[in-house]
Amino acid sequence: MAWRDTETDKVTSTNIRTRVGIVGAGPAGLLLARMLQLEGIDSVILERRSRAYVLSRVRAGVLEKGTVDTLIAVGAGERLLREGMPNKDVQLRWDGVCHRVSTVDENGRHLTTYGQAKIVEDLIRLREGDGLPIHFEAQVDRFEDITGNPVIHFSEGGVAKALHCDFIAGCDGFRGVSRAHIPGADAASFLREYPFSWFGILAEAAPNPALRGFAHSRRGMAIASARSDKISRLYLQVAPDFKVDQMDDEAIWDELDRRFVDGTSNRFNRGPIIEKSVARLRGFICTEMQYGKLCIAGDAAHIVPPSGAKGLNSAVGDVRVMAATITRYLKEGDSTLLENYSATCLRRIVPTVHWSCEMSDTLHMFPGQSEFDTRMQYAKLDSWVSSPGGQQRFREAMLGQPYPI
Ligand SMILES: Cc1cc2nc3c(=O)[nH]c(=O)nc-3n(C[C@H](O)[C@H](O)[C@H](O)COP(=O)(O)OP(=O)(O)OC[C@H]3O[C@@H](n4cnc5c(N)ncnc54)[C@H](O)[C@@H]3O)c2cc1C
Structure with missing residues (x-):
C-alpha cells in the first residue's frame, strides 16, 4: 500500500x-x-x-x-x-386519465x-x-x-x-x-438495448402544472417536467434512428399535446425550443x-x-x-x-x-x-396508484435506495 x-x-x-x-x-x-x-x-x-x-x-x-x-x-x-x-x-397518465402518487414519505423526504x-x-x-x-x-x-x-x-x-x-x-x-x-x-x-430513443427538448415555455409527469400513450410515451417557472424539460419516445431535425417545433408541441391529451382543454404553453437531443435507451x-x-x-x-x-x-x-x-x-x-x-x-x-x-x-x-x-x-400502472401498498412501493423506488455507505 x-x-x-x-x-x-x-x-x-x-x-x-x-x-x-x-x-x-x-x-x-x-x-x-x-x-x-x-x-x-x-x-x-x-x-x-x-x-x-x-x-x-x-x-x-x-x-x-x-x-x-x-x-x-x-x-x-x-x-x-x-x-x-x-x-x-x-403524475401518471394513461388511457386519457391523470393519476397522482405522492412522493413525500413519512419522514418528509x-x-x-x-x-x-x-x-x-x-x-x-x-x-x-x-x-x-x-x-x-x-x-x-x-x-x-x-x-x-x-x-x-x-x-x-x-x-x-x-x-x-x-x-x-x-x-x-x-x-x-x-x-x-x-x-x-x-x-x-x-446490456439491454430498447427498440426506441428519447427525444429530449428544452423550451423557454412556462410549464403547465396540469400537464406534467409521465404520459403513457398509444403514440408513444411522453414526459413533461419543469426546470424553472419559465423553462420546460420535455421528452418524446421516438424511433431508434430518429434525427433531431426530423420534427419542426410546432410538430413537437402538437405531438406533446396529443400524447398528454386528457379529455380537458389543457394544452402545453408553447415557446422557443432552445435545445434538442436524442438518446438511445439502454x-x-x-x-x-x-x-x-x-x-x-x-x-x-x-x-x-x-x-x-x-x-x-x-x-x-x-x-x-x-x-x-x-x-x-x-x-x-x-x-x-x-x-x-x-x-x-x-x-x-x-x-x-x-x-x-x-x-x-x-x-x-x-x-x-x-x-x-x-x-x-x-x-401495472394502476398497481402503483390504486393501493397504499402500491403507492408505497412506487414512492420508495422514486425516492431511492438507502446508501450502503
Ligand atoms: C437525456 C438524458 C436525461 C437524463 N435524465 C436524468 C434524470 O432525470 N435523473 C438522473 O439522475 N439522471 C438522468 N440522466 C443520466 C445522467 O445524466 C448520467 O447518469 C450522469 O451524467 C452520469 O454522470 P457521470 O459523471 O457518471 O458521467 P458523465 O456525465 O457521462 O461524465 C463523464 C465525463 O467523462 C468524460 N470523458 C469520457 N471519456 C474520457 C476520456 N477518455 N478522457 C477524459 N475524459 C473523458 C466525458 O466527456 C464526460 O464529461 C439522463 C441522461 C440523459 C442522456
Whole structure:
C-alpha cells in the first residue's frame, strides 16, 4: 500500500503527480474530487471535452433527497437550496386519465428538481475557487501499472503527458476508457438495448402544472417536467434512428399535446425550443467495478434507462462509496472497502437498474405491441396508484435506495 505524504506538484510540463487521478469532469468526477478535497486528499481531473461543452450539457434534473443532502454536505448546496424545486408528487397518465402518487414519505423526504448542468457548474466553481486543477480538453488514452504505481497517459494541446498517482478514479461515462482496463469487465457486463430513443427538448415555455409527469400513450410515451417557472424539460419516445431535425417545433408541441391529451382543454404553453437531443435507451451493468488501484463509478459502470431519473443519483451513490474507499486506503492502509467496492456499489445499483427497467417496460409502446400487452401495462400502472401498498412501493423506488455507505 502506498501512502505518500506529497502534495500535488508539477514534476515537468509533461509529467504530473497527484494522489488520485480522476478521469472525467461529469457529476461523478467532480463530486469525488470535492469529497476527497474535504478529506485532505489531492486529485487532478482530466476531462476530454471543453469547459463550455461540459457546462452546457443538459441532462438529469430529478434529484433524490440523498443526492441533495450529499451536495449540501460537501458545500455545493447554496444555489440548490435557493433554486431547487420541491417535487412532491408524480403524475401518471394513461388511457386519457391523470393519476397522482405522492412522493413525500413519512419522514418528509421528497424529490427535488435541479438541473445537472447547474450541479456541474456549482462543483466546478467550488473547485476552481479553491485554485484546484481541472484539465479540460485533456483526452485520456490509457493506464499503466494499475496494480503498482498507476500512471494515466493523456494528451493535452497535442502534447502527450503522464499523470502519476496512487489511485485512479474512472468517472468517464459509458464511452470512457476506464472500464476496458478492468480484466474481465466485458464478460461481467450485461446490456439491454430498447427498440426506441428519447427525444429530449428544452423550451423557454412556462410549464403547465396540469400537464406534467409521465404520459403513457398509444403514440408513444411522453414526459413533461419543469426546470424553472419559465423553462420546460420535455421528452418524446421516438424511433431508434430518429434525427433531431426530423420534427419542426410546432410538430413537437402538437405531438406533446396529443400524447398528454386528457379529455380537458389543457394544452402545453408553447415557446422557443432552445435545445434538442436524442438518446438511445439502454440498461447496462458492469459487475466488475474495481481492479488494483482503479475503481469506476457512475455511467462508466452502469446505465439506466432514464424513465426512473436515476442515472445521476446512482453516480452519487457510487461516489460516496468510492470516496470512503480511497480515503480508507490512502490514509489508513486498509483495503477492506477496496476489496468489497463492486459488491457494495451493486447493492444499490442492481435494484435501481431493475426499477428503471420496470418503469421503461411499463411506460413505453414497444414495436408490434398487442392490445393485451397494453392492458397489462395499464394494470401495472394502476398497481402503483390504486393501493397504499402500491403507492408505497412506487414512492420508495422514486425516492431511492438507502446508501450502503
Ligand atoms: C437525456 C438524458 C436525461 C437524463 N435524465 C436524468 C434524470 O432525470 N435523473 C438522473 O439522475 N439522471 C438522468 N440522466 C443520466 C445522467 O445524466 C448520467 O447518469 C450522469 O451524467 C452520469 O454522470 P457521470 O459523471 O457518471 O458521467 P458523465 O456525465 O457521462 O461524465 C463523464 C465525463 O467523462 C468524460 N470523458 C469520457 N471519456 C474520457 C476520456 N477518455 N478522457 C477524459 N475524459 C473523458 C466525458 O466527456 C464526460 O464529461 C439522463 C441522461 C440523459 C442522456
